[in-house]
Amino acid sequence: KAGVTQTPRYLIKTRGQQVTLSCSPISGHRSVSWYQQTPGQGLQFLFEYFSETQRNKGNFPGRFSGRQFSNSRSEMNVSTLELGDSALYLCASSSGQGFRGEQFFGPGTRLTVL
């Protein structure tokens, strides 16, 4: 079974630009979650999607948004990039909704904002 895939693996953007990251969950998984990992703030939950609906959201500004498609693939968008958005963005999928069970993580997208 293929694991969670994230594209692209690396991105370099400049301040003010916007970026879209993509995540393909494990086949059959309907829940996709996004996390931001930085040296200063650690791993922080961004949002969770289940069956194309955003179920939960972490404490991030509205510049961070996402969506999920009918095939469970998810995209995350960050608009008006700031230097502090430089981070590793991790996507995870699970078979059920919520965080009671095991999440399977992708390799992440390393975003650098210059």
Place this chain on the structure above:
Amino acid sequence: AQKVTQAQTEISVVEKEDVTLDCVYETRDTTYYLFWYKQPPSGELVFLIRRNSFDEQNEISGRYSWNFQKSTSSFNFTITASQVVDSAVYFCALSDPTGNQFYFGTGTSLTVIP
């Protein structure tokens, strides 16, 4: 509010030594879920274990063991006879009873020296 504390930022041990990674959590909920994840240098988090708050049995899986003590709000992780491949960052995490929020600790970076 929920919180996970991993006081040990970095640990170094010599191969074959035993090592314990500490995790202390805070929650007002009586039902919750605790997790450990491993993040090797490749960046992809790997699920190790899940424990719900009603199951205080300790668990052993090969060289790994977990000690869950509700009385001290701790969920510690021990690696016996450590190996170089155990070098990684280990995260303890907590989800609330609804499974709608997920909180990671700051992680403990373990280096096993050959």
